[in-house]
Amino acid sequence: MTPVVEVRRAQRGASKPARDEILGRVRSALAGVEPDREPVAAPPGVRAADLVARFAERVADYRATVVHRAPGDVAVSVAAALPSGARVVVPPGLPDDLRAAVAGAVVDDGLSAAELDEIDAVVTCCRVAIAETGTIVLDHAPDQGRRAVTLVPDRHVCVVRAHQVVADVPDAVAVLDPERPLTWISGPSATSDIELDRVEGVHGPRVLHVIVVEETG
Amino acid sequence: MTHTFVGMPPFPTAAREALADTQLRHNLVHATATIRGKRAGVVAEVENWEELRLAGAAVKDRALRGLDERLVQLEESLTARGAVVHWARDAAEANRVVVDVARRHGVDEVVKVKSMVTQEIGLNEALQAAGIAAWETDLAELIVQLGGDLPSHILVPAIHRNRAEIRDIFRRRMAEAGRPAPADLSDDPAALAAAARAHLREKFLRARMAVSGANFAVADTGTLVVVESEGNGRMCLTLPDVLVSVVGIEKVVPTWAELDPLLRLLPRSSTGERMNPYTSTWSGVTPGDGPQEVHVVLLDNGRTRALADDVGRQALRCIRCSACLNVCPVYERVGGHAYGSVYPGPIGAILNPLLKGTGDPQTDSLPYASSLCGACFEACPVRIDIPEVLVHLRSKVVDGHREDRVPKPEAIAMRSAAWTLSRGPRLGFAERLTGTGLGVARRFGAARWTSARDLPAAPRESFRAWWRRTDGRLDDSGG
């Protein structure tokens, strides 16, 4: 691969006149317009009384599977979410209790896309979950793995801890780190491109299985 | 085999052709009504929707009013995170950047995420001319590309095709482009989607370079955002080694936190969902995860012209949700192709003249492709006052033709718009709009359009009021 630094130097040189001209056009277009210094404060999101219940209801609306489990039952329910004989991949930082549930799983160490395509399912955690929209957000930390790992296999089993569920989009934006790549997932992949008939499952995982772990005490 | 909108006839001619296509009209009516209903349901769930619209508009306005600083900041934050930033004054410059990157890597194909801006600049044709195949990976775009025609709706570009036509296109054309469709392919949407999955997976797994647009570009963090449904976006943004994103300079959002209202507004307005299936964000290069060479092309191509127009500037707030298309009585009748641009419908009627300037007959006819009913403004999540901009642009068109001795284009356009709307009774327009639609059509028919700057006189019940009352549903028309 061409060293990026070299590419950058060459390219910026080449587009410098364009850069200067565009910025010049912007400045003359905005002559006399005062920029607004203060960030816009958006109105608050919706806050359901029972966040976990709302989250589960909204996930189910997308025709994803969602189950509630006590902490002690998580391993069993992860195992139950995987068809027998399924080839499973897990991210390197999956917590031990979950890892134990999928003893035969491959641990991702940079598998190629073609290798991932041979795998049936992936088990991960998430960074945050949004009750109002039924969304899971991955920030691809070691307990979630690289982006490709949760994309290529056809079944995604995702464990959400109850304390990770926030009320609405603004609450999620506030805790997420934009420097990390983020994947917001709301149900299985879907298309309505053919006569507006919704079809679940195009390119991303066709099955999304969410396990919400209720915390005790 | 190039498919562009170049050389399209002006709106009235194209609209007349579209009106004669009953299949297209039937699909459009069904699609727009379905999306309208879904949108209304999820918008009603949000109590402070109007405040949210105000916030969304304010965020985009803030970005635009300080655009020079924001762009410099975006460039800095992208560069700091390992991305290569390019600037392109026009389509040709942007295309050249993408072709150069492809050539440097010696690729003969790229995979593409649905992106209006790359259609705007004719990127696929430019790549093709350089011997590089550009594979569209969004299902609808794939249908359009394999079918050799043009997209007709921002959100559902293949809205003009029904399932039987799609099956035929897949059966005839997939083999030329890669993995063939199964011989016994049915016209069941699930089977068609599965055929697309198999056809495209082969391409995703081998592609070394992808091209995307972006829904938003966050200046303070250098974060690009792609909002999608199918997962083809995630495939393109994740699997290849090299990613080039072409981003219009109006896509800027000042700060990460200000993305929030836009992420709440867009899916509900667009597909009528609380959230779309997938949203991907990335900030430059992430070592060990995803493309390791990331380029961002910041494109002007007329945007600074629009920015300089005090009234028209607001059109740059557009987040391409397509809500204004789905509520537009003119769009519902004629479809997207009649607008002769990748940006159809009410937003296209203002955006095209703002980007290109007035003076060309096709562009000049667009501000007349409207009855000024106001439904688009009510639906717009970032409160673009499309009727206001339409009236403003009509006056610009008229001013541009003061010296003409032949009939003014707007006179011709109005006669044709009248024709379009006065066909209403046959199209079910009368029942759907009660007396108001007819009143509007009759007024146009009477051709008393002496001043292009006057709004039509108020009818018994305005379309807007009727809309608010019934949300466009037939069964509610009795109130």
Ligand code: SF4
């Ligand atoms: S103008 Fe408004 S309603 Fe129309 S596509 Fe743009 S954001 Fe959506």
